[in-house]
Amino acid sequence: MIFYNKKNKYLSIFLFLLPSVLGLIVFGILPMLGSLTLSFSEWDIISGPPKLIGLDNFINILKGNEFWRVLNNTLYYIILYIPLILISSLSLALLLNNKFKGIKIYRTLYYIPVITSWVAGSLIWKIVLNPQFGVLNNLLNFIGLQGPGWLYDQTWAMPGIVLASIWKDVGFFGLILFSGLRGISPTYYEAAEIDGANSWQRFKNITLPLISPTLLFVIIISLINSFQLFPQVMIMTQGGPNGATQVMVERIYKYAFQYYKMGYASAFSWLLFIIVFVVTLLQMKLQKRWVHYES
Amino acid sequence: MNHNKLKSGIIFYSLATIIAIFMLLPFFWMISTSLKNSGAVMTIPIKWIPENPNLDAYKRVFNIFPFARAIFNSVFVAVVTTLITVLSSAMAAYIFAKFEFKGREVLFSLYLATLMIPKQVTMIPNFLIIREIRLLNTFTGLMLPSLFNAFATFMLRQNIKTVPDSYIEAAIMEGSSQFKIFKDIVLPLIKPTLATLTVITFMEAWNRYLWPLIVLTDRSKMTLPVGLSLLNGQYGEQYNLLMAGSLISIIPMLMVYIFAQKYFEKGLSVGGIKG
Numbered sequence: 001m002i003f004y005n006k007k008n009k010y011l012s013i014f015l016f017l018l019p020s021v022l023g024l025i026v027f028g029i030l031p032m033l034g035s036l037t038l039s040f041s042e043w044d045i046i047s048g049p050p051k052l053i054g055l056d057n058f059i060n061i062l063k064g065n066e067f068w069r070v071l072n073n074t075l076y077y078i079i080l081y082i083p084l085i086l087i088s089s090l091s092l093a094l095l096l097n098n099k100f101k102g103i104k105i106y107r108t109l110y111y112i113p114v115i116t117s118w119v120a121g122s123l124i125w126k127i128v129l130n131p132q133f134g135v136l137n138n139l140l141n142f143i144g145l146q147g148p149g150w151l152y153d154q155t156w157a158m159p160g161i162v163l164a165s166i167w168k169d170v171g172f173f174g175l176i177l178f179s180g181l182r183g184i185s186p187t188y189y190e191a192a193e194i195d196g197a198n199s200w201q202r203f204k205n206i207t208l209p210l211i212s213p214t215l216l217f218v219i220i221i222s223l224i225n226s227f228q229l230f231p232q233v234m235i236m237t238q239g240g241p242n243g244a245t246q247v248m249v250e251r252i253y254k255y256a257f258q259y260y261k262m263g264y265a266s267a268f269s270w271l272l273f274i275i276v277f278v279v280t281l282l283q284m285k286l287q288k289r290w291v292h293y294e295s
Numbered sequence: 296m297n298h299n300k301l302k303s304g305i306i307f308y309s310l311a312t313i314i315a316i317f318m319l320l321p322f323f324w325m326i327s328t329s330l331k332n333s334g335a336v337m338t339i340p341i342k343w344i345p346e347n348p349n350l351d352a353y354k355r356v357f358n359i360f361p362f363a364r365a366i367f368n369s370v371f372v373a374v375v376t377t378l379i380t381v382l383s384s385a386m387a388a389y390i391f392a393k394f395e396f397k398g399r400e401v402l403f404s405l406y407l408a409t410l411m412i413p414k415q416v417t418m419i420p421n422f423l424i425i426r427e428i429r430l431l432n433t434f435t436g437l438m439l440p441s442l443f444n445a446f447a448t449f450m451l452r453q454n455i456k457t458v459p460d461s462y463i464e465a466a467i468m469e470g471s472s473q474f475k476i477f478k479d480i481v482l483p484l485i486k487p488t489l490a491t492l493t494v495i496t497f498m499e500a501w502n503r504y505l506w507p508l509i510v511l512t513d514r515s516k517m518t519l520p521v522g523l524s525l526l527n528g529q530y531g532e533q534y535n536l537l538m539a540g541s542l543i544s545i546i547p548m549l550m551v552y553i554f555a556q557k558y559f560e561k562g563l564s565v566g567g568i569k570g
Binding site (some may be wrong): 008009010012013016017019020021022023024026027028029030031032034035038045092095098100103106108109110111112113115116117118119120123124125126127128130132133134135138167170171175224227228230231234235248249252253256257262265266269270272273276277 | 303304307308310311314315317318319320321322324325328336337338339340341382383384386387389390394396402405406409411412413415416417418419420421422423424439440441442443444445448473477498501502504505508509519520523524527534537538540541544545548549552556559560
């Protein structure tokens with residue numbers, strides 16, 4: 001370790017840490033404690049100070065239908081989104097992992113939706129998904145299929161949001177998996193080729209195990225993101241039709257900043273935290289069964 | 296030419312092109328819609344290429360909404376937020392990487408612990424704090440929380456650790472101040488990480504939606520995502536307007552992407568961790 005002049009050292013530490021630690025305290029730790037307190041309180045922001053009501057917020061949330069409907073909506077999203085994003089981003093990564101001329105141009109193109117803001121992306125998809133005047137149903141029509149009402153239909157609104165999310169995220173996860181693929185030493189494939197393994201065997205026995213840590217990363221991140229859906233819903237459906245796309249963050253936002261139920265919204269946000277935490281923990285536990293780490 | 300190679304080449308290019316079309320079709324539809332008249336947006340069968348392409352929607356979007364102002368606000372907020380985040384995090388990271396003091400590990404684990412907490416948990420109290428210090432509806436209030444960024448601090452600390460102690464020691468011997476060492480030795484040595492972080496932070500700040508939606512209420516203060524969502528609320532059925540607005544909001548980011556592509560791809564593998 002470096003030898004410093006003592007007086008100088010502590011002054012430097014103080015000054016260099018000041019902005020960041022001040023931020024940590026004021027916008028990190030204090031709000032955590034505040035949010036916890038609020039979740040046990042009732043407060044409409046206008047009248048008086050928050051009133052402590054114990055576990056009432058949590059009990060009311062868990063007793064009502066809404067929370068379970070919201071969870072159900074989120075699960076519907078996850079069941080569609082996770083397999084689709086895994087398959088599509090892995091396929092994209094495998095495709096990009098070839099040596100062809102102009103591949104960089106394709107990589108650049110696939111990444112454009114990623115740099116597009118969620119608000120703009122959602123607006124675009126709202127219009128793409130329009131049942132009558134949108135591109136998607138007209139394309140379906142072209143191949144002889146009758147497209148659904150998408151965002152106007154209780155069953156099809158969430159799949160519509162999933163499609164938009166796949167479009168937005170596939171370039172991101174595809175490139176992450178692509179860098180995972182590039183990390184696999186070619187000697188494995190050469191050895192397999194000598195042993196006469198066909199391409200499916202090579203994929204199953206070499207690629208998949210060796211890329212499993214990256215796959216785990218993709219699954220964890222996309223699951224966390226799934227519980228935090230927000231702009232898509234706000235822009236495309238506002239939680240509708242008939243509550244079919246209401247999700248946790250959208251509820252938290254509306255309870256806090258439209259209905260001014262600060263305590264109730266805070267309790268909701270802690271439930272979100274607990275769910276995300278448990279799901280991530282579960283993933284870390286389950287990984288031992290399928291994730292392969294090179295020693 | 297090898298027959299097999301030709302075959303796989305054809306398969307590759309057709310697949311890659313089909314995917315590219317799928318990815319770009321929505322953008323094409325956006326541009327096409329933005330060039331149509333309000334009436335032409337809703338015709339069946341749909342017109343891929345507008346019959347009378349015109350810029351009416353663009354003119355209207357600037358007229359009915361302070362759109363030029365929103366562009367300026369977005370640029371300003373994204374640039375300053377990035378500066379604040381990177382500078383404040385780099386300063387803290389330097390201390391965590393190169394100074395020993397009591398409680399360092401505890402403090403740093405607090406940083407890491409906050410990474411697990413979803414932003415939505417701290418969002419409500421953060422709003423109340425900004426309200427309490429009378430900074431609602433100001434850019435200062437919007438950007439102040441960026442002083443603290445656990446992810447950026449972590450990433451920079453890892454990088455500053457690789458700077459040899461001897462460089463810093465030599466500079467101390469010569470009587471350089473810590474500020475000078477930080478500016479002239481540490482920062483230049485971690486330039487690639489700084490660039491990557493700058494790009495990720497800029498993109499995040501540019502696209503941020505929920506926090507500005509809460510903090511900014513004045514139309515003249517709005518950033519592009521908030522402005523677009525307001526436009527969506529008021530003119531939700533006027534597709535040409537919405538698409539003109541969307542296109543305008545995408546172009547600046549697209550330009551940054553084209554010029555700094557290498558850093559986007561570098562930031563990717565680490566950027567995902569934030570969630």
